[in-house]
Amino acid sequence: MAPDPMTFRRARRPEHKQQRYEAILAAARSQGLLKGVRNVSLADIAAEVGVHKSALLRYFETREEIYLHLTAEGWQDWADAMRGDLAQLSVGSVAGVAALIARTLADRPLLCDLMTHAPLTLERNVSLEAVRSFKLAGLAALADVTVLIRRVLPALTDDDVRDLVWAVTAVAAGLWQVTHPPATLVALYAEDPRLGHTQVEFTPSLQRLVEVVLAGLLKRESGGECIH
Amino acid sequence: MAPDPMTFRRARRPEHKQQRYEAILAAARSQGLLKGVRNVSLADIAAEVGVHKSALLRYFETREEIYLHLTAEGWQDWADAMRGDLAQLSVGSVAGVAALIARTLADRPLLCDLMTHAPLTLERNVSLEAVRSFKLAGLAALADVTVLIRRVLPALTDDDVRDLVWAVTAVAAGLWQVTHPPATLVALYAEDPRLGHTQVEFTPSLQRLVEVVLAGLLKRESGGECIH
Numbered sequence: 001m002a003p004d005p006m007t008f009r010r011a012r013r014p015e016h017k018q019q020r021y022e023a024i025l026a027a028a029r030s031q032g033l034l035k036g037v038r039n040v041s042l043a044d045i046a047a048e049v050g051v052h053k054s055a056l057l058r059y060f061e062t063r064e065e066i067y068l069h070l071t072a073e074g075w076q077d078w079a080d081a082m083r084g085d086l087a088q089l090s091v092g093s094v095a096g097v098a099a100l101i102a103r104t105l106a107d108r109p110l111l112c113d114l115m116t117h118a119p120l121t122l123e124r125n126v127s128l129e130a131v132r133s134f135k136l137a138g139l140a141a142l143a144d145v146t147v148l149i150r151r152v153l154p155a156l157t158d159d160d161v162r163d164l165v166w167a168v169t170a171v172a173a174g175l176w177q178v179t180h181p182p183a184t185l186v187a188l189y190a191e192d193p194r195l196g197h198t199q200v201e202f203t204p205s206l207q208r209l210v211e212v213v214l215a216g217l218l219k220r221e222s223g224g225e226c227i228h
Numbered sequence: 229m230a231p232d233p234m235t236f237r238r239a240r241r242p243e244h245k246q247q248r249y250e251a252i253l254a255a256a257r258s259q260g261l262l263k264g265v266r267n268v269s270l271a272d273i274a275a276e277v278g279v280h281k282s283a284l285l286r287y288f289e290t291r292e293e294i295y296l297h298l299t300a301e302g303w304q305d306w307a308d309a310m311r312g313d314l315a316q317l318s319v320g321s322v323a324g325v326a327a328l329i330a331r332t333l334a335d336r337p338l339l340c341d342l343m344t345h346a347p348l349t350l351e352r353n354v355s356l357e358a359v360r361s362f363k364l365a366g367l368a369a370l371a372d373v374t375v376l377i378r379r380v381l382p383a384l385t386d387d388d389v390r391d392l393v394w395a396v397t398a399v400a401a402g403l404w405q406v407t408h409p410p411a412t413l414v415a416l417y418a419e420d421p422r423l424g425h426t427q428v429e430f431t432p433s434l435q436r437l438v439e440v441v442l443a444g445l446l447k448r449e450s451g452g453e454c455i456h
Contacts, residue, residue, distance in 0.1 A: 219443040
């Protein structure tokens with residue numbers, strides 16, 4: 001919830017500063033979900049908070065820093081969401097892990113969009129310290145996810161889980177972009193029978209590919225004798 | 229090779245038009261490789277061709293149309309490159325297919341960069357007809373690759389190859405972006421021992437992940453009895 005801009009023009013007391021900081025992040029989240037991260041400017045975020053752009057710059061250097069912060073937060077939130085449900089799965093449940101990964105990513109459209117933008121633009125327009133805390137937060141989330149997944153699938157090594165997260169997030173990022181096509185493409189799909197069938201759905205496609213990657217990783221660990 | 233801009237200011241004869249068309253594509257290729265696609269403007273391309281921006285607009289509507297054309301060309305070029313070497317592989321050579329896919333994509337840095345930009349920006353700033361010919365060219369290249377790969381790995385179905393190409397190109401696109409980090413990130417990796425080891429290399433990472441996806445797809449086709 002954004003603070004009422006009429007209540008205080010400039011946040012001076014610590015609780016007001018914290019409230020404004022949270023309001024900026026909330027506005028960046030809602031604008032990103034509404035328009036796609038690439039289309040959100042600092043002015044859009046300021047307008048939703050109800051302040052001038054310059055007021056935002058007391059909290060974040062650039063729009064990229066805001067979204068990089070939200071990416072780090074998104075990774076940790078994803079790890080936290082996986083924690084509870086992974087704990088319910090029985091050891092060896094490959095299909096359960098695949099379904100859970102697909103569902104928790106599908107539930108996080110902003111994170112899926114940010115996965116593309118982090119290396120492409122967000123890491124490029126921020127300070128060294130902003131990138132450092134982003135990278136360390138990402139490593140912490142990966143370490144959490146690794147422990148959680150290896151408890152269910154103990155045949156996987158730490159390197160396997162790193163490869164899994166790499167492949168899965170690359171596929172989720174790519175799928176998110178193609179499943180949010182521009183109007184021109186929607187019109188083309190509707191009109192051209194040669195292309196309509198090429199449309200993909202996010203969650204089933206992701207789940208299928210996560211299952212493939214998990215099967216391949218388990219195959220790698222089990223030796224290779226079953227593949228012709 | 230760009231035509232000498234002093235030779236003709238406006239291309240009027242058909243062979244000059246074709247020469248200028250090729251010069252525009254060549255300039256977009258070299259600028260994209262040099263600066264990364266996201267940083268190349270229509271003015272950069274015009275400057276390399278040696279003409280004013282308005283001269284380019286007789287051939288392409290936008291910079292996005294130029295790069296979408298190069299993406300379609302890149303897909304077909306990739307399929308053509310795979311053709312000869314796949315024909316040399318013996319049936320069942322999973323490692324051979326994985327190595328070939330990784331090597332042929334590593335040899336095509338512009339295509340790997342364009343894979344990110346096509347759905348993100350290129351498809352969004354062009355006409356319906358430009359998107360249609362891009363999509364049809366992509367389908368044709370996919371059909372070529374499918375026939376070629378299934379000859380070596382006949383256990384795979386058409387759907388498997390579509391999933392393979394999906395996963396592999398998503399991973400290649402993601403890897404290309406993270407293996408071309410901005411200066412800030414290079415400085416951070418060099419300075420912070422907690423992060424230096426997180427750097428990845430394009431070709432070995434891609435090859436490892438292609439092997440995993442292929443093993444998972446072959447597992448899917450062989451039933452599932454070997455995975456615990």
